[in-house]
Amino acid sequence: MRSPYDLEISETCSVCRFCAERLFRNLPASTLHAFDAIKSLSLYPKGATLFVEGQQPRGVYVLCAGRAKLTASSPEGKTVIVRLAEPGEVLGLSATISGEPYHLTAETIEPCQADFVRRDDFLRYLREQPEVSLRVIEMLSEILRTAHAQIRSFGKAHSAAERLAGLLLCWGERMGDRTQEGIHLKLPLTHQEIAQMIGASRETVSRLLGELRHQQIISLNGSGLLIRNSDALSVKAGH
Amino acid sequence: MRSPYDLEISETCSVCRFCAERLFRNLPASTLHAFDAIKSLSLYPKGATLFVEGQQPRGVYVLCAGRAKLTASSPEGKTVIVRLAEPGEVLGLSATISGEPYHLTAETIEPCQADFVRRDDFLRYLREQPEVSLRVIEMLSEILRTAHAQIRSFGKAHSAAERLAGLLLCWGERMGDRTQEGIHLKLPLTHQEIAQMIGASRETVSRLLGELRHQQIISLNGSGLLIRNSDALSVKAGH
DNA sequence: GTTCCAATGTGACAGTCGTCACAGAGAAAG
């Protein structure tokens, strides 16, 4: 399993496997080099803020290692976690392109490594390398797809139990380790944050996790989670 | 207010104001003509299905006149309305580009006029007209923004009353007619469909609309709605 | 180890809302 601490520092994205796979798949080396010329690499500790909802867009962040949460806050202080971003994703894309303020806040939940590209550099880059636009379209499509899946789960899965089960299954697929016991994974978020993802209260998440543990569907120790019976979890998720 | 019946048939998109404003804004005439060469115009009655979730992508539909609903259905038959599409929007974009099946179903809710472009034609067009890719990126960004706003409202607005108030306000802005009495608009959806949009039951929507009417915040006659006190509605929406 | 603070577990209670059931209203077709 990927640990937050095994950051392999790579000065050029030519050797950054995540970026190479996603943003630059099947593109010529010249395109990568042009990117290297405009990006600047930074390291961020856990809890660092990349950009805040409402700020004028400075540019995009290409997440090379580590994960970040994308949140939206209401004036009264209620926060919703819209999604988790994984290595290879480009953050701040829609704001950077449209020029409107960032509409989400990006905060690292692990130590992260990210490339930053200034807005005007990025727009010029897109014009000069039209092939990259197609990749960007693909990435936006994929993000949109997950967003629609989330809307669907909110609209359909009326109980918090269903949405939690769905989230755990999703995490199991995306970042779990299959063993004979089941699927091992480390919860990337606190109960409070999980609650903010599925539109529930912290207490409800606590109770539901306790219930799943009591039913032998999962095991918990600290932030470690073992999905012992993913079929039962699927049933609870309404799949 | 735009009526579903005043479809101005236009054989080329050079004169279709919605497409010209959105997909082709600031682009040369040659780009439009290249589009005219690959599109085919169709008329659809109310209730027509453009494409269905799970189908292999045939291509994109550019909505020229009329509105459509984009839905996602679960195996058990529960349907969620993910969003309403307005003239100028391109439907089926992400599936057409990625080649994966359509992940939503598109159905007209009014008589519609739409241009269809076959998948391979559209992909070739994007490659040959790189400027269009930037427009596509802008459009996807905007759709993503609205999707995130919807996720936020599901996560934050825990009561159905809040979400309904938010939806009515949004509709008032997008398709309402301001008069001295308030904002007039025609409800584009039935109570059942509104319920599918805000994640509630039909009965709850009925009751909540009745309550708003009783509080003099709105008036209803048939599918006509008048927002008499949009400030009060804002308060209910939690804005 | 000790201290301290954030994260978690749990009980009680009230409010929201989904579900079932049925009545009335409108609209389209004959």
Next chain:
DNA sequence: CTTTCTCTGTGACGACTGTCACATTGGAAC
């Protein structure tokens, strides 16, 4: 005009879950 079907309004009731309150645990800093 009548029929028929969809859409809408409303009551009753129970389940879910948000909120408040507090105990407990765990981990990090010293």
